[in-house]
Amino acid sequence: MPTLRIALAQANPVVGDLAGNAARARAAAAEAASRGADLVALPEMFLTGYPIEDLALRPSFQEASRTTLRQLGADLVADGLGDLVVIVGYLDHEEAADARLGRPRGAPVNAAAVLHRGEVVARYAKHHLPNYGVFDEYRYFVPGESPTVVRVGGVDVALAICEDLWREGGPVTWARGAGLLLVINGSPYERNKDDVRLELCQRRARESGCSLAYVNMVGGQDELVFDGDSLVVDREGTLIGRAARYDDEILVVDLDLPAGDRADAVPVTAASAAPDREPSPPRSAPPLSDDAEVYGALVLGLRDYVDKNAFRSVILGLSGGIDSALVAAIACDALGSERVHGVALPSAYSSQHSREDAADLARRTGLGFRTVEIAPMVDAFQDSLDLSGLAEENLQARVRGVTLMALSNAEGHLVLATGNKSELSVGYSTIYGDAVGGFAPIKDVPKSLVWRLARWRNAQAESRGETPPIPPRSIEKAPSAELRPGQVDQDSLPPYDVLDAILDDYVEHDQGARDLVREGYDSALVEEVIRLTDAAEYKRRQYPPGTKISLRAFGRDRRLPITSRWRDLAR
Numbered sequence: 216m217p218t219l220r221i222a223l224a225q226a227n228p229v230v231g232d233l234a235g236n237a238a239r240a241r242a243a244a245a246e247a248a249s250r251g252a253d254l255v256a257l258p259e260m261f262l263t264g265y266p267i268e269d270l271a272l273r274p275s276f277q278e279a280s281r282t283t284l285r286q287l288g289a290d291l292v293a294d295g296l297g298d299l300v301v302i303v304g305y306l307d308h309e310e311a312a313d314a315r316l317g318r319p320r321g322a323p324v325n326a327a328a329v330l331h332r333g334e335v336v337a338r339y340a341k342h343h344l345p346n347y348g349v350f351d352e353y354r355y356f357v358p359g360e361s362p363t364v365v366r367v368g369g370v371d372v373a374l375a376i377c378e379d380l381w382r383e384g385g386p387v388t389w390a391r392g393a394g395l396l397l398v399i400n401g402s403p404y405e406r407n408k409d410d411v412r413l414e415l416c417q418r419r420a421r422e423s424g425c426s427l428a429y430v431n432m433v434g435g436q437d438e439l440v441f442d443g444d445s446l447v448v449d450r451e452g453t454l455i456g457r458a459a460r461y462d463d464e465i466l467v468v469d470l471d472l473p474a475g476d477r478a479d480a481v482p483v484t485a486a487s488a489a490p491d492r493e494p495s496p497p498r499s500a501p502p503l504s505d506d507a508e509v510y511g512a513l514v515l516g517l518r519d520y521v522d523k524n525a526f527r528s529v530i531l532g533l534s535g536g537i538d539s540a541l542v543a544a545i546a547c548d549a550l551g552s553e554r555v556h557g558v559a560l561p562s563a564y565s566s567q568h569s570r571e572d573a574a575d576l577a578r579r580t581g582l583g584f585r586t587v588e589i590a591p592m593v594d595a596f597q598d599s600l601d602l603s604g605l606a607e608e609n610l611q612a613r614v615r616g617v618t619l620m621a622l623s624n625a626e627g628h629l630v631l632a633t634g635n636k637s638e639l640s641v642g643y644s645t646i647y648g649d650a651v652g653g654f655a656p657i658k659d660v661p662k663s664l665v666w667r668l669a670r671w672r673n674a675q676a677e678s679r680g681e682t683p684p685i686p687p688r689s690i691e692k693a694p695s696a697e698l699r700p701g702q703v704d705q706d707s708l709p710p711y712d713v714l715d716a717i718l719d720d721y722v723e724h725d726q727g728a729r730d731l732v733r734e735g736y737d738s739a740l741v742e743e744v745i746r747l748t749d750a751a752e753y754k755r756r757q758y759p760p761g762t763k764i765s766l767r768a769f770g771r772d773r774r775l776p777i778t779s780r781w782r783d784l785a786r
Contacts, residue, residue, distance in 0.1 A: 216471050217369040219395065220495060222247035222255040223466040225443040225458050227434030229523050230264030233283040237262060240287060240303055243465060244296050250467050251492040253368040253484065254300040258432035258441075259377050259401040260325060262287070262305040265432060266401070266439070271306060271323040280306040284328055284335065292333040300367050300483055301330040304376065304399050307340055327374050327399055329365050329483065337481045339363035339374040364480045370394040371475030373425070377401060380419055380429070390423040393480075394472030400431040404442040404512045405766055406505065412444060417452030426450050426470055433463060435519030438763045438771050440512045447497075459500035461511045469495050506671040509664070509764055510545070516762030517656045518549035521629060530628035532615055532649075533557040533576060533584070535569030537689050539633040540576050541669050542656050544684040546631060552581035556628055559586040560615045562593060568688065575686040589614045612648025620651055629653045632759050637662040637711060639758060639769055640718050641744065642751030650758050658761025659768045661718065662711040666690060709740060717744050723767045728785040738785035745783050753777045 224243035247255035373390035432441035577584035632652035673683035
């Protein structure tokens with residue numbers, strides 16, 4: 216029985232940086248070869264970065280991807296790595312029209328190439344990217360069409376791409392009789408998805424009767440975070456090896472697999488490149504808690520958004536409250552405190568404890584800190600406008616937004632919005648006020664989870680003997696926008712634990728008003744929360760992008776019509 220040493224390179228590409236991504240692939244191949252691998256696999260659409268959205272439609276981008284692939288093959292030979300089998304995802308296009316599928320010539324395809332000795336010896340392609348792009352309906356498997364199976368080190372390896380694994384049939388059917396099903400992925404993070412991935416891989420391995428290797432991308436791209444979590448299971452579904460979350464890593468695993476005998480397999484290498492090598496012991500990264508997973512996603516999402524878009528620093532308003540405190544802690548962990556600038560923007564209604572808590576957070580984290588009093592600016596507007604009520608309250612928020620954007624323009628910082636998902640859901644934010652900014656790190660984090668993450672982050676610091684970054688008073692006090700004397704959020708909103716429970720059912724699970732009332736919620740409260748949520752769609756459309764951690768993140772996964780007379784009533 217042959218032993219195949221595979222290397223799964225969960226690496227972090229940059230969309231559009233084809234030369235840089237090819238260099239990353241070469242570095243991964245070099246490390247895999249140094250560890251005696253027969254085969255190294257890189258993630259889905261790695262050469263182009265992922266997701267590429269409408270870039271997939273541009274013939275110039277398609278051709279650049281194909282050219283980069285060919286150059287990568289030549290460069291691997293020049294690097295002395297020609298004998299290593301390299302499987303990499305890239306953007307390709309149809310060479311000819313396909314009448315069976317209604318596909319025109321030149322249509323973009325999501326492809327995996329098998330490189331060996333400078334040549335593309337095999338290719339597998341599909342036409343669909345789930346939710347993140349412009350590829351057409353998915354082509355699972357057309358009867359009479361040959362699947363892609365390659366023979367490496369005497370073992371038959373069937374190839375699949377990401378969504379193939381989630382559908383019944385397809386690769387499970389054509390992998391039967393192979394020794395290994397290899398799936399390259401660009402699978403973004405969602406809460407609790409790691410357990411779903413493992414269970415799915417185990418099930419597909421048992422169904423196909425072969426071992427399964429799953430390599431995933433790592434890194435942030437706009438709102439998405441790819442968390443790695445690459446893994447290998449045997450034909451019985453037993454976990455053999457698993458990579459860490461959120462880290463660039465090459466997972467190397469030795470697999471004892473049956474000798475290949477499929478007639479449709481493309482021969483690549485006849486035997487192991489290093490039959491006398493020392494065994495590579497399997498490793499599995501320890502699992503993360505739910506809070507650690509979410510916090511890691513938020514840190515990586517912010518870091519890559521800032522760095523990949525070449526911002527040197529960020530700036531945010533520090534109110535002394537829990538939301539801005541958590542965003543500041545995430546920013547310092549992502550970028551280093553020297554790249555984070557906080558601004559206290561007190562008004563006539565700001566409490567002394569809020570001022571003190573903002574300054575305390577700055578001392579705890581080491582971020583840059585200044586105070587800009589907004590009362591004189593608010594007074595100047597009031598002298599001309601004489602506003603009252605909600606308009607006067609919103610004026611304060613908008614003066615803060617103007618101040619932050621002015622400092623951003625003057626000093627080159629990226630402004631971070633600090634609103635959470637609960638507030639965005641019900642429209643508890645001010646357009647051109649607290650909603651300004653270039654990125655919103657906790658946009659997809661409900662308020663109740665904001666508190667949990669803050670406590671978790673402080674506990675982590677204490678366990679390491681470090682100063683907790685978030686002032687305890689910011690966690691403990693009642694949340695308030697402080698736009699009028701004595702104001703607290705619960706003047707306008709139900710308790711956050713109740714609000715978040717209703718929003719989870721309505722936003723994440725599409726339950727209607729009658730469903731929610733059957734669960735025991737007050738009908739008037741349900742109708743009011745739904746009314747507020749539906750009415751706030753126009754605000755959410757104007758909110759900055761932010762890291763997605765849920766199944767139904769606003770702006771990417773969930774969009775309502777702004778103009779609509781539909782009302783979901785409990786009666």
